Amino acid sequence: MATRVDDDGRPMRTGTWVTASAHIITAVIGSGVLSLAWAIAQLGWVAGPATLIIFSLVTLFTSTLLADAYRHLDPVTGQRNYTYMDAVRTHLGGVKVRLCGLAQYANLVGVTVGYTITASICMGSVRRNKCLHAEDNCHVSTTIYMIIFCCIQLILCQVPNFHKLSWISILAAVMSITYSFIGLGLSVAKVAAGAEATTTWPTVSEAQRLWKIFQAIGNIAFAYAYSTVLIEIQDTLKSSPAENKTMKRASFVGISTTTIFYLLCGCVGYAAFGEDAPGDLLSGFHQSLWLLIVANVSVAIHLIGAYQVFAQPIFSLVESSCRQRWPEVKFVTADHQITIPFLGGTGFHVNCFRLVWRSAYVAVTTVLAMLLPFFNVFMALIGAASFWPLTVYFAIEMYIARAKLPKFSFSWMGLQALSMACLLVSLVAAAGSVEGLIQSLKVYHPFKN
Template sequence: MIIFGCIQLILCQVPNYHKLSWISILAAVMSITYSFIGLGLSVAKVAAAQLNEGAEVTTTWPTVSEAQRLWKIFQAIGNIAFAYAYSTVLIEIQSSPAENKTMKRASFVGISTTTIFYLLCGCVGYAAFGEDAPGDLLSGFHQPLWLLNVANVSLAIHLIGAYQVFVQPIFSLVESSCRQRWPEVKFVTADHQITIPFLGGTGFHVNCFILVWRSAYVAVTTVLAMLLPFFNVFLALIGAASFWPLTVYFPIEMYIARAKLPKFSFSWMGLQALSLACLLVSLVAAAGSVEGLIQSL
């Protein structure tokens, strides 16, 4: 985690996120790589169990009560909700028609790909491990070691890119707000040219506020990750908190206002029913996540 934080300290100082677009592409490739590896190993485990004189593939979970099993199901719902949260890309959607069309195509491809991978890994992973399926699917395998190393390296690279995708909109929002609020403060607005020796006068611009603020953010999040290393539980909690308001409620209300749907019309009632159902999903996921966090602590 410390190494991860040090890498992010460097990457977060890039002033223009579009210069890091290659990281997003690399992260996507790495995600597909370790997903295929996990899927392939799960299929191999299921096949090996079937060839072993019809031995049972799935296992039982005798030490977990029905109530605990239900809490874990709620946590899993939160993990799924996190995968479909749109709040992290809202800041990237502009008003021009070209970008709207681009975002529609990107959303369709992204959601379709995500759904296929999650269904395959979830179903085949459950067939391989049953209720003993680990939070990190790859941790359930021990051989072949070289393939697992490739998968884990891919996972680490993916998370490095994912951190940037999540954090750069936050940086942009905070820094633009501070520049508007304190335009006369040089610490916030002034850039300083730093020349790199032996490179023919080549240099780069440094903003003191960006340097301090981004470094502090990375340091705090790294320390929190070390203090509370409960990845799946926090993932479910964040997903539960953001899924209904940002992915369901606000888009539906905006569509109703834009389309001028009359109250209690068929379309209006259908959308409200969808919103209510997703609210219930978020509530049960939040409850399961809080319970899981308490147990982890």
């Protein structure tokens, strides 16, 4: 039976707004949601929720601009851009393509390292909570759990591309909603039980407070970091209705859903713990052992899928580049079918280069996670570094080029003002994150956590 193909000769895309929303929720509701109670504790009752809402509105606005950049000239029949870099190359070109690639893929590597850290912490929390309930003193190292996470990713990373990941994203999206509800429910129970929590700003020096505020902004920026894979997600959608319309709907659903969860988890978590809100919300609870186990397992499962969502663009870039450079090398281009016994002849295709390269990537990110296992600081640094260039700057610049906006027109000045404001936010968040990383490194010994 002949394989149906799209207008570009590639296998027919079958994604819908539902699968795209699942990809978005998988990418957005990640480990970031667990740090929001701490972030709001640094910002306070007014500035905390306001900052969350502002970030969500900016992300939604720039996502609509990015969705229109998927096809060039015509949103229905125009040339497809398969990746974020392709879109920048088509609309802007020049040195901006390299800058985009540097920002995007450095961010993607950082996110996969960050998700390895977070998944291992959650796996270790299952054992830690059991020890606490048994009143037993036990040392829980995340290193062994990073190795377990690595082994799982070594298998999943052989999934060829985004088009085969819908089931992983749907499962991960369900898991993200599960642990968000559990964290929210435990926070509500803590508040309802009459737990006294001081919801004033943390009692630290003015300088420390300022650095923590900057870091909190970085945490919130990370919580909305999915623009790096928006074009890649859009490339999974079927062409009718037009992909940009479907993607805008999916972005609205995904961002609206995550913002509601963020506000609930962040604000109720802050109400429950006050200025003592932990960096990882789930780590603050020691009751309801079975719920904590379910929540931490859900986080781990979700991040297994989220790792793949963020790693696939890296895999695709390297593999397509190598195929173009060495088209005659069978090690790079040839697929070998392996039949699985007892499954009626069912098999799967193995590419030797894909097997070696992706396995090496997973191993390297695991080692980096072992060297830098700092949850809050690492998430904030990634968010600060990626928010302005990838969520705001390139989206706005591509829109200006596509719409041919005259310089110093009202619309042009408004978009540039938004871009400059977001640049300032990213810079202060990065400064706070770097300062926090320096403080963490002063007391850290590699592989002993």
